[in-house]
Amino acid sequence: MTRKAKATIAVLSTLIAYVSVNSIIHVLRPAAFVWSAEDREERDWIASSRSWFDRKSCRWLSICGAAHLQTVHGEFGHREPVERVNAHDAEPEAPWRSFWISGASESEWDADERARRQIPDYVFHYAPLVHLYSGEQFWPGDIAEHLHHTTPTLNYTPIQAQWDHPTLRDLDELNKNIPQTDGNNKGESWADWDGRVDGDIPGDTEEDRAKWYDFHQLQQEAAAVHESNTDEHFQAQQILKEELRRRYGGEEIYDNGAGGRSNAPAILVVMDKGNGIVDAFWFYFYSFNLGNTVVNVRFGNHVGDWEHCLVRFHNGKPKALFFSAHQGGEAYSYEAVEKIGQRPVIYSAEGSHAMYATAGVQEYLLPWGLLHDVTDRGPLWDPLLNTKAYTYDFDNKHLRASTFSPSAPTEWFHYRGHWGDKFYPLGDSRQYRFAGQYHFVNGPLGPKFKHLNRHKVCQGPDRSPCVIKNYVEQGKRPRRWGSSRQGE
Structure with a gap:
């Protein structure tokens, strides 16, 4: 028997064994193949393909939609990236602008209600600053x-007119x-002025960390919170401006050359958890998440993308x-991350918008860098320039527009659905x-479910x-949990 024939037999034997084992496990333990929310609809998803060969290949070999596969070449989509424009030049009569001033009237609040807000x-x-990727195609939204460009659907069927x-x-x-x-949703050198402290942090003892590391373990007595005063705020702004001058040669953060400014509002949700602990969640929305590539094939695209710090x-x-x-x-001590003045710096990855501490x-x-994000010191976005801020009472599920943006609506926060398309059927090209x-995977759930x-x-x-x-490590994999691949 020739060497070529032996190799052919070995390949066929391996394929037969793989198909046999795969099919037996499918029958005995179908739940073993449910790794994500998408996988729970396996049967109907496969059945959506008109091709008998495609359905069988997907069922037995886990190769689905091979005829649709396209390798990555050039920019994603069919349009050139839109040139960034200054917010002052944007369309002033855009109908969605009025959505942001449809909340309750501030005049209805008494002193106690103002205090809660x-x-x-x-x-x-x-407030964190964000370095967007220099070649980013899908900017903050x-x-x-x-919503103005969205038609709600349920199981691919519109439930409202377009x-x-x-x-x-x-x-x-x-x-x-x-x-x-059930509701269970649960390579660049550092500048010498980046404000980081690596290693031991003065005053960061186990006793001190125990006061804020896990608020559930703390006693219920309220700790005194030291409010910042006007002088501290003014000093902080002066430090920020000085650092920006050093980094961008004197240009303001909102200028075209320095700021990469986006007029998309960030969402700030603040929760007072007692014992002196306050959590400030900064949410950033993007209308599209471009998945990453493995051996020049792209995975993980989805409409809608929520990230947070x-x-x-x-x-x-x-x-x-x-x-x-x-x-x-990843979680870091405040001292460990890069800062401009006293404001932390985040690096947003190209396409996926995942957030990192380094460029x-x-x-x-995946090992050996097969799956990776890329960040760099691209345009600097200051979300504080356009923020809608809220306070949130988790126990009562009560979101309040803050005194910072009193007319901001709150109803959108309680939406339980996905902020993007349901993952496309196998029969979709x-x-x-x-x-x-x-x-393509499911769009993400909103901030309430983070x-x-x-x-x-x-x-x-x-x-x-x-x-x-x-300390900050470059090239390390982020911690992973859960089984859902819904975007953030």
């Missing part, structure tokens, strides 16, 4: 504008169409930050799946450990 000054003093778009004021009314659930304060002082990245993220290549999930990874009442800084389950690093 007040956000401490220090939350703004330490306005959720009001996103011209009847939801708004921030009535988005939660779509909840009546959503089935009830949490800054945890104890007695008015920033202690730790969490940067979301895919299904995981460079960021590996995750845009869809394919290999090794359990889909080209474990806001977390005990620790990390987004993972409260029972899981949360490592808060006192």
